[in-house]
Amino acid sequence: MERDAWLLCAALAAATVVYYLACTTSRRAQRRRLPPGPTPLPVIGNVLSLRGNMHHALARLARERYGPVMALKLGLVTAVVVSSPDATREAFTKHDRRLAARAVRDTSRVRGLADRSMIWLPSSDTRWKMLRRVVATHVFSPRSIAAARGVPERKVRDIVGYFAAHVGEVVDVGEAVYSGGGQPRVERLLLR
Structure with a gap:
């Protein structure tokens, strides 16, 4: 034993x-x-380096130490931050295929969605090209867009009418937007 x-x-x-x-x-x-960047802490990465407004913290890191291209660990995800127009132009001309690719999440791969979805397939895949052609001709065709145009306009008219009918009252915005139906309450405000 x-x-x-x-x-x-x-x-x-x-x-x-x-x-x-x-x-x-x-x-x-x-x-x-990877390009240079601050040394990450275990598990949380460089999250503590980005205190305050994130765009100010990123600009400060780029200006003071790491230059226009830097690598950051945000938790378990590695991100490359490009902060100058010239570096961005170069990144999108030289590495456009890598930037167009998406990281496939394990849940999508396990459920089998990664092999059939236009979102997760690489843009060089023949299935992606076929799905893109189908979407362009059927979903985003001028006829389909014109047919669906009235739906958001009708919803905006309904919301404005709901607010007009309840002027001076406390209104549940979630009820107005989601048409009641047991949806969670979003925010309450007083219309004047």
Whole structure:
């Protein structure tokens, strides 16, 4: 019994060491390919570097230390921030295929949505090109857009009419927008 416990502990320790070494080598290889950026903390990444207004914090980091292209870890997601027009132009001309690709979430892959959805397929895939052609000819055709044009206009008229009928009262905006139906209450305001 005691020998089994020691074997289990030794196996867990060996697995932990192998996992740690694999993660550190892959992180080093990934870090070499990324642009410079602040050193991330475990789990939360660089979130603490972005205090206050995010655009001001990003501009400060770009101006003071890392230049117009920098890598940030936002939690477990790695983001590359481009903050100058010239660097943006270069990124979109040289790396447009990589920027057009989306990271496929595991839930989409497990449910089988990644292979059939235009959202998750790479733009070089023949299925994506076929789906794009179908959407362009049927969904976004001038006839389809003209047929659906009245729906948002009618909804806006309904909301304005609802507000006009309840002038001077406290109105539930969620009820006006979602037509009641047990929807969650969004906000209450007094119309004058």
